[in-house]
Amino acid sequence: xxxxxxxLQDAPATPEAKxxxxxxxxxxxxxxxxxxxxxxxLAQVQRVMPELNIxxxxxxxxxxxxxxxxxxxxxxxxxxxxxxxxxxALATGLKIARPDLMVWVATGDGDGLxxxxxxxxxxxxxxxxxxxxxxxxxxxxxxxxxxxxxxxxGKVTKSTxxxxxxxxxxxxxxxxxxxxxxxxxxxxxxxxxLQQVVRRAAAHRGxxxxxxxxxxxxxxxxxxxxxxxxxxxxxNVVFVEHGKPMIFGKGKDKGIRLEGFTPTVVSLSDGKYSAxxxxxxxxxxxxxxxxxxxxxxxxxxxxxxxxxxxVDRPIYEAELTRQIESSVGKKGEGKLEELLNSGDTWSIx
Amino acid sequence: MSKTLKTLEDVTIRFAGDSGDxxxxxxxxxxxxxxxxxxxxxxxxxxPAEIRAPAGTLFxxxxxQIHFGSSEINTPGDACDVLVAMxxxxxxxxxxxxxxxxxxxxxxxxxTEKNLKLAGYExxxxxxxxxxxxxxxxVAITTLTQNALQDLGLSNKLIDRSKNFFALGxxxxxxxxxxxxxxxxxxQKFGKTPEIAEANTRxxxxxxxxxxxxxxxxSRFEVQPAELxxxxxxxxxxxxxxxxxxxxxxxxxxxxxxxxxxxxxPASDILHExxxxxxxxxxxxxxxxxxxxxxxxxxxxxxxxxxxxxxxGPGMALKSEAMGxxxxxxxxxxxxxxxxGGPSTGLPTKTEQADLLQAVSGRNSEAPIPVIAASTPAxxxxxxxxxSRIALKYMxxxxxxxxxxxxxxxxxxxxxxxxxLPDISPTFRTDPEGFHPYNRDDKTLxxxxxxxxxxxxxxxxxxxxxxxxxxxxxYDPANHEFMVRTRQAKIDGIAADLPPAEVxxxxxxxxxxxxxGGTYGAxxxxxxxxREAGKSVSHLHLKYLNPFQENLGEIxxxxxxVLVPELNLGQLSRLLRAKYLIPALSLNKIQGLPxxxxxxxxxxxxxxx
Numbered sequence: 001x002x003x004x005x006x007x008l009q010d011a012p013a014t015p016e017a018k019x020x021x022x023x024x025x026x027x028x029x030x031x032x033x034x035x036x037x038x039x040x041x042l043a044q045v046q047r048v049m050p051e052l053n054i055x056x057x058x059x060x061x062x063x064x065x066x067x068x069x070x071x072x073x074x075x076x077x078x079x080x081x082x083x084x085x086x087x088x089a090l091a092t093g094l095k096i097a098r099p100d101l102m103v104w105v106a107t108g109d110g111d112g113l114x115x116x117x118x119x120x121x122x123x124x125x126x127x128x129x130x131x132x133x134x135x136x137x138x139x140x141x142x143x144x145x146x147x148x149x150x151x152x153x154g155k156v157t158k159s160t161x162x163x164x165x166x167x168x169x170x171x172x173x174x175x176x177x178x179x180x181x182x183x184x185x186x187x188x189x190x191x192x193x194l195q196q197v198v199r200r201a202a203a204h205r206g207x208x209x210x211x212x213x214x215x216x217x218x219x220x221x222x223x224x225x226x227x228x229x230x231x232x233x234x235x236n237v238v239f240v241e242h243g244k245p246m247i248f249g250k251g252k253d254k255g256i257r258l259e260g261f262t263p264t265v266v267s268l269s270d271g272k273y274s275a276x277x278x279x280x281x282x283x284x285x286x287x288x289x290x291x292x293x294x295x296x297x298x299x300x301x302x303x304x305x306x307x308x309x310x311v312d313r314p315i316y317e318a319e320l321t322r323q324i325e326s327s328v329g330k331k332g333e334g335k336l337e338e339l340l341n342s343g344d345t346w347s348i349x
Numbered sequence: 350m351s352k353t354l355k356t357l358e359d360v361t362i363r364f365a366g367d368s369g370d371x372x373x374x375x376x377x378x379x380x381x382x383x384x385x386x387x388x389x390x391x392x393x394x395x396x397p398a399e400i401r402a403p404a405g406t407l408f409x410x411x412x413x414q415i416h417f418g419s420s421e422i423n424t425p426g427d428a429c430d431v432l433v434a435m436x437x438x439x440x441x442x443x444x445x446x447x448x449x450x451x452x453x454x455x456x457x458x459x460x461t462e463k464n465l466k467l468a469g470y471e472x473x474x475x476x477x478x479x480x481x482x483x484x485x486x487x488v489a490i491t492t493l494t495q496n497a498l499q500d501l502g503l504s505n506k507l508i509d510r511s512k513n514f515f516a517l518g519x520x521x522x523x524x525x526x527x528x529x530x531x532x533x534x535x536x537q538k539f540g541k542t543p544e545i546a547e548a549n550t551r552x553x554x555x556x557x558x559x560x561x562x563x564x565x566x567x568s569r570f571e572v573q574p575a576e577l578x579x580x581x582x583x584x585x586x587x588x589x590x591x592x593x594x595x596x597x598x599x600x601x602x603x604x605x606x607x608x609x610x611x612x613x614x615p616a617s618d619i620l621h622e623x624x625x626x627x628x629x630x631x632x633x634x635x636x637x638x639x640x641x642x643x644x645x646x647x648x649x650x651x652x653x654x655x656x657x658x659x660x661x662g663p664g665m666a667l668k669s670e671a672m673g674x675x676x677x678x679x680x681x682x683x684x685x686x687x688x689x690g691g692p693s694t695g696l697p698t699k700t701e702q703a704d705l706l707q708a709v710s711g712r713n714s715e716a717p718i719p720v721i722a723a724s725t726p727a728x729x730x731x732x733x734x735x736x737s738r739i740a741l742k743y744m745x746x747x748x749x750x751x752x753x754x755x756x757x758x759x760x761x762x763x764x765x766x767x768x769x770l771p772d773i774s775p776t777f778r779t780d781p782e783g784f785h786p787y788n789r790d791d792k793t794l795x796x797x798x799x800x801x802x803x804x805x806x807x808x809x810x811x812x813x814x815x816x817x818x819x820x821x822x823x824y825d826p827a828n829h830e831f832m833v834r835t836r837q838a839k840i841d842g843i844a845a846d847l848p849p850a851e852v853x854x855x856x857x858x859x860x861x862x863x864x865x866g867g868t869y870g871a872x873x874x875x876x877x878x879x880r881e882a883g884k885s886v887s888h889l890h891l892k893y894l895n896p897f898q899e900n901l902g903e904i905x906x907x908x909x910x911v912l913v914p915e916l917n918l919g920q921l922s923r924l925l926r927a928k929y930l931i932p933a934l935s936l937n938k939i940q941g942l943p944x945x946x947x948x949x950x951x952x953x954x955x956x957x958x
Binding site: 002003004007008011012026028055056057058059060062063065072073075076077078079080081082083086089090091092093094095096097098100101118119122320323324327328330331332333334336337339340341343344345346347348349 | 381384385387530574576577578579580581582583584593596597600602603604605607609626627628629630631632634636637638640641644645646647648649650651652653654656670671673674678764765767768770774775777779800801802803804805806807808809810811812813821822
C-alpha cells in the first residue's frame with residue numbers, strides 16, 4: 001500500500017457533519033468587480049456543494065488564468081490556480097493520479113477556448129471525470145477588454161477599434177465536437193437553473209461541460225441580457241428538458257419543430273400545431289444535440305438552455321485503473337528485484 | 350580450407366544501410382549477444398529522422414556502431430575496424446570513419462547502377478581500386494538470402510527484409526559469437542508469423558555458414574570476455590535505465606509513479622518502457638501536447654504522486670512556463686530532457702548537449718531548478734533515482750539531462766541490489782494544527798506536502814506570488830523579494846546535501862578536463878591515455894550542474910588550466926567562468942555526434958605540449 005492509500009484510509013469519505021453553503025466559503029475576500037456575474041456562479045456552486053455528500057477535503061477546484069480562474073481562492077476546498085489555459089490538463093493529471101477526488105475546473109472563454117482550447121477538447125474526448133465550469137462573458141476581462149474567441153463578429157473592443165473580423169466559437173459545438181459526454185448551458189442570472197445544471201454535472205460520470213452565460217458589467221455589460229432578463233428572456237430562450245417538448249415564449253405559445261434537419265419556430269396559438277408536433281428533447285440523441293447547439297447561431301430561433309447532451313461512456317481514469325488492476329492480476333504486484341533481474345542477464349565471477 | 354583465428358582486445362563494428370534495412374535491429378542483436386558473451390561494450394545508434402527515407406540516398410543511411418572488448422570500454426569507438434555496408438550510400442557516408450586497413454563487407458547486390466548514382470559514385474567502388482587501402486569483401490547478400498529462402502514461397506519484399514540477418518550471421522561467424530540468443534529472439538518476436546521467423550532464422554544461419562565455408566574470409570576473430578567487476582549484468586540503454594530508475598524511486602518513495610508525456614524523439618522510449626509496467630501502479634498519460642505533459646504531471650504531484658515528464662529540447666521550451674509554476678507552487682516533479690541537436694526541430698535523432706543553459710535558467714524571472722546529468726547509459730538509472738530524491742526532499746522540480754547518445758546507446762550494467770537503494774519516502778502533512786502551506790522546514794526550506802484528501806488541510810495554491818508562511822496571494826514588495834531569495838536559497842542549500850565531486854587522476858596539476866553528461870567515456874579514455882603518456886592531466890565529471898557541489902571551486906583552483914569539452918558552444922564553461930572566475934577553456938563539437946577520444950587527446954596535447 002502506498003503512502004496516499006495509507007493517508008486516505010484514515011480520512012472520512014463522507015462529511016462528518018451536515019455542511020452548508022457557508023462551509024464552502026474560504027477566508028479570502030472575493031475580489032471580482034461589484035456587479036460581476038461571477039458572484040452568482042460562486043454562490044450557486046457553494047449552495048449545491050453540501051447536497052453532494054462529499055467532504056470538502058475530497059474536492060479540488062482547478063483553474064487557469066482570468067477573472068473566472070480566481071474561483072478556487074473563494075472555495076474552502078483544495079484549490080489550484082494554475083497557468084493560462086492549462087487547468088483541464090492539470091485537472092486531468094490530478095484526476096488520473098487521484099480518482100477518489102471530485103475535481104472541478106473553473107475557466108473562461110479566453111482561458112478555456114483560446115489559449116487552452118487544446119486541453120479543453122482533449123479532456124472532453126478522453127472523458128476524464130472532471131466538471132468544467134466555463135464562464136462565457138464574450139470578452140477578456142482581466143486584460144481589460146479585448147475581444148475573445150466567443151465575441152461576436154464585428155465586436156468593437158480595445159484591440160478591434162473598427163470591429164472584430166474573427167468568427168466566434170459556439171462553446172456547445174466545441175464540446176460536442178470534442179465528444180464531451182455531458183454538455184449544458186446555463187445563465188448566471190438564473191440561480192435556480194444554474195444550481196440544477198451544477199447538480200446534474202456533479203452527478204454525471206465523465207467530463208461535464210457547462211457553458212455559463214456570465215455578465216461582465218465592466219467590459220461587456222448586457223451581452224446576454226436578451227437571454228437573461230425578464231422582459232426578453234421568455235421570447236428568446238428555450239429551456240430544454242429531457243422528455244419534454246420544446247416550448248417557449250410568453251404564455252408558452254411557441255414551439256420548435258423539426259422540418260427535415262432544420263429547427264423552426266411554430267405558433268401553438270393558431271391551431272395549426274400542438275405540443276405533439278414539437279421536438280421532444282432527448283439528452284441521449286447525438287444528432288439532436290448538434291441541432292440544438294447550432295440553434296444558437298441561427299437567426300429567429302431561441303437560444304437553447306439546459307442539459308443539451310448527457311450520455312454514459314467509458315471514463316479514462318477508470319479504464320486506466322482497470323488496466324492496472326488487470327496487469328497486477330496477471331503479473332502480480334511489481335517487485336523491483338524481479339524487474340532489475342528480468343530478461344537476458346549474465347554473471348561474472 | 351583452414352581459417353586462422355586471431356585474438357583481439359577490442360573491436361569496433363559499424364552496420365550501415367538504408368533506414369529500412371533493419372540496421373538498428375541488427376546492431377541491437379549483435380550488442381545483446383556480445384553483452385551476454387561477457388564483453389564490455391558501448392554502442393552508438395546513428396539514424397536519420399525519416400522513418401523510411403528514400404532508398405539508396407545518402408541522407409537515408411542508418412548506422413549502428415558497437416565497440417566491444419576484453420577490457421574496459423568507455424566509448425563507441427573512434428574509428429571502425431569493420432564496416433558492413435548494405436549499399437553504396439552506406440559505404441560513402443561511413444567510409445571516413447573506417448580505419449586504414451579496416452574490413453569492408455559490402456552487399457554487392459546493393460551496388461546497382463541506380464544506387465551508385467544516388468550515392469554519387471561514377472564508378473562502382475567495389476570494382477575499381479579506390480578502396481585498396483581497406484580489406485574489401487563484396488558479398489552478394491541479397492542473392493544469397495534469396496537462395497536460402499527459395500522454397501518458402503515468400504514475396505520478394507519479405508525476402509529482401511531478411512537480408513540483414515545474413516549480414517548479422519556473417520558477423521557472428523567472424524567474431525565467433527553464438528547465434529542462439531538471436532534465434533531465440535526471432536522465435537519470440539515473430540511467433541505470430543512462423544514463416545517469417547523461419548525465414549529470418551534460416552538466413553541468419555546461412556550467413557553464419559557462408560562465413561564458415563566461403564573462401565572470401567581467411568580469418569576470424571575472437572574477443573575474450575572482459576574482466577568486469579563480479580556480479581550479475583544486463584545490457585541496458587539510457588532510456589530504459591531512466592525508466593527503471595523512476596520505477597525504483599516510486600517503489601522506494603512509496604508513491605505511485607505518474608508520467609505525463611508527449612511523444613518526441615529521442616525521449617519516447619521512456620514513455621514506451623514505463624507504459625509496460627502497469628503492475629507497479631505506474632500511470633502513464635500520453636498528453637495532447639508538451640504543455641499538458643508537464644501540467645498533468647504537476648496535477649498528479651499535487652495529488653501526491655511521484656510525477657515525471659519526459660521530453661527533448663523543443664518540448665523543454667514548451668514546458669518552461671509550467672516549470673515556473675512548479676517552482677512557485679513548490680511541488681516535486683522530475684523533468685527528463687533527452688537532449689538532441691537544435692535549435693528548433695534541429696537534428697531530432699542526433700545527440701547534443703546544448704540545453705544546459707535552458708535547463709539552468711530558461712524560464713521567466715528567478716526560477717531556480719536543480720539540474721543533474723547522467724554520464725553513461727546505465728548511469729541514467731541512478732541519476733533518475735537521485736533526481737527523485739532531491740525533488741521529494743526539497744519539494745522542487747528537478748531537471749535531469751541525458752542526450753540522444755545516452756538514451757539509445759547501451760552498455761553492460763552491473764544490476765544493483767534493490768534492497769540497497771535508500772528509502773526516499775516523503776512525509777505528507779496531516780496535522781491541521783498550525784498548518785500553513787508555505788511554512789518551511791528549517792533545514793531544507795521545503796514547504797509541507799499537503800495533498801487533497803487530507804481532512805482539515807484544505808488550502809489554495811497557484812502561480813501568483815505567495816505570502817511567506819500563509820501561502821496567500823501577496824503583492825507586497827518586501828515579501829516578493831524575500832520569497833525570491835528564499836526559493837533561491839532552498840535550491841542553493843541542496844549543495845550541502847550532495848556527495849563531494851571526485852577527480853579521476855591527481856587532485857591537482859597542470860590541466861583539469863571538466864565534463865558533464867554523455868561525454869564521460871570519451872574524456873575518461875582521452876585523459877587516461879594522456880596520463881599514460883606522462884601528462885599532468887586529470888578528469889572531473891559533473892553530475893550536479895545546479896547547484897554545483899561545494900568542493901568544486903577548490904578542485905578547479907588546484908589546476909593551472911581547465912578545459913571543458915562540450916557538445917555545444919561552451920555552456921558549462923560559461924557557468925564555471927561566471928561562478929568561479931576562472932579562464933576555463935572550451936573544446937566544442939556541434940555535429941550531432943559524440944566526441945571521439947582522440948579529439949580530446951589532441952586538445953590536451955595542444956595545451957600540454
